[in-house]
Amino acid sequence: MTLALLTIPLLLLSTLSNMTGKANLLSGMQPSASSLHLGNYLGALVNWVSMQRDFNAFYVIVDLHAITVPQDPQELRTNTRRTAAQYIAAGINPQDSALFVQSHVPAHAELAWVLNCITGFGEASRMTQFKDKSQKAGSDSASVGLFTYPILQAADILLYQPKAVPVGEDQRQHLELTRDLAERFNTRFGQTFTMPEAHVLKETAKIYDLQNPTAKMSKSAQDPKGLVNLMDDDSTIMKKIKSAVTDTDSSIRVDWENKPGVSNLLSIHSSISGESLVSLEERFAGAGYGVLKGEVADVVINAVGPIRDRANDLMSDPTELDNLLASGAEKARKVAEDTLAKVYDRVGFIKAN
Ligand code: TRP
Numbered sequence: 286m287t288l289a290l291l292t293i294p295l296l297l298l299s300t301l302s303n304m305t306g307k308a309n310l311l312s313g314m315q316p317s318a319s320s321l322h323l324g325n326y327l328g329a330l331v332n333w334v335s336m337q338r339d340f341n342a343f344y345v346i347v348d349l350h351a352i353t354v355p356q357d358p359q360e361l362r363t364n365t366r367r368t369a370a371q372y373i374a375a376g377i378n379p380q381d382s383a384l385f386v387q388s389h390v391p392a393h394a395e396l397a398w399v400l401n402c403i404t405g406f407g408e409a410s411r412m413t414q415f416k417d418k419s420q421k422a423g424s425d426s427a428s429v430g431l432f433t434y435p436i437l438q439a440a441d442i443l444l445y446q447p448k449a450v451p452v453g454e455d456q457r458q459h460l461e462l463t464r465d466l467a468e469r470f471n472t473r474f475g476q477t478f479t480m481p482e483a484h485v486l487k488e489t490a491k492i493y494d495l496q497n498p499t500a501k502m503s504k505s506a507q508d509p510k511g512l513v514n515l516m517d518d519d520s521t522i523m524k525k526i527k528s529a530v531t532d533t534d535s536s537i538r539v540d541w542e543n544k545p546g547v548s549n550l551l552s553i554h555s556s557i558s559g560e561s562l563v564s565l566e567e568r569f570a571g572a573g574y575g576v577l578k579g580e581v582a583d584v585v586i587n588a589v590g591p592i593r594d595r596a597n598d599l600m601s602d603p604t605e606l607d608n609l610l611a612s613g614a615e616k617a618r619k620v621a622e623d624t625l626a627k628v629y630d631r632v633g634f635i636k637a638n
Pocket of ligand 1: 311312313314315347350437438441442450451452456
């Protein structure tokens with residue numbers, strides 16, 4: 286009788302919390318630059334904004350990951366807030382989604398430790414991103430933190446029992462490791478983690494470097510003029526687009542092989558304006574590159590300008606921004622602590638009294 290009485294409200298509670306019927310989603314971004322660029326925005330962020338409607342979304346700014354390579358403390362603080370401001374400005378709604386900073390939720394580091402202990406040394410050594418990054422740093426200066434980076438990422442994910450993890454193609458191997466660790470833990474200690482699914486964002490928007498249009502737009506670009514940053518002012522955007530590399534043949538058409546610069550400009554236009562490439566080609570037939578660049582710049586400025594202005598507004602009130610992040614962390618901790626408590630119990634840790 287007592288049991289039945291207890292069970293009913295519990296059942297009701299869990300039904301209520303599932304009434305939204307939404308599965309969990311988690312993704313993370315590094316606070317390692319002072320501005321996102323157009324490739325980040327069109328390639329990932331736009332998708333995150335649209336996915337927050339269909340999922341119960343957790344978006345984490347991964348400052349613990351950032352310090353796997355040297356960071357200037359003051360810059361890290363600024364970039365963490367700037368990253369948050371840009372995500373909110375671009376449409377991540379801190380009421381619907383949990384937008385939070387990784388170091389505000391200690392369970393990330395705590396679960397990472399447990400997962401470190403079920404990951405093979407050889408298994409971690411096979412991560413190609415570690416191999417690339419440590420080669421660049423030189424094996425003496427590459428940190429142990431960089432080595433276990435993917436295991437911390439697995440902890441980020443598994444704490445939230447997400448069904449979907451939207452990531453770029455470069456994160457596929459880290460997602461595979463995450464799934465292997467989830468399965469291993471579940472098999473050894475009993476069902477604990479939901480099996481996460483990588484949701485590899487399709488390259489609908491191909492955005493390339495304006496100065497080097499066969500390379501993807503990336504923050505490690507050689508020439509800063511190759512990137513349009515979300516935080517750039519209008520005249521900077523105009524200048525960068527006007528000086529984009531094109532070619533000597535003057536026709537305006539999509540031909541990635543022979544005309545990567547022009548194709549990139551058309552693609553940027555199309556992915557923001559929604560106008561089809563065919564229609565753009567028709568409309569610009571016979572026009573000069575100057576005309577194309579002018580219109581692309583206008584389209585980009587119209588899209589990026591309001592995001593930049595809103596992000597700057599948010600940055601001008603860091604207390605308000607920190608409050609938004611605090612409420613995101615609170616939402617996140619509720620879920621994360623629950624998973625961590627299960628994990629600690631399953632591996633045989635006694636409860637602290
Ligand atoms: N490694 C990811 C990147 O560089 C960032 C990241 C950290 C992440 N934790 C995550 C992405 C969890 C998805 C899920 O892009």
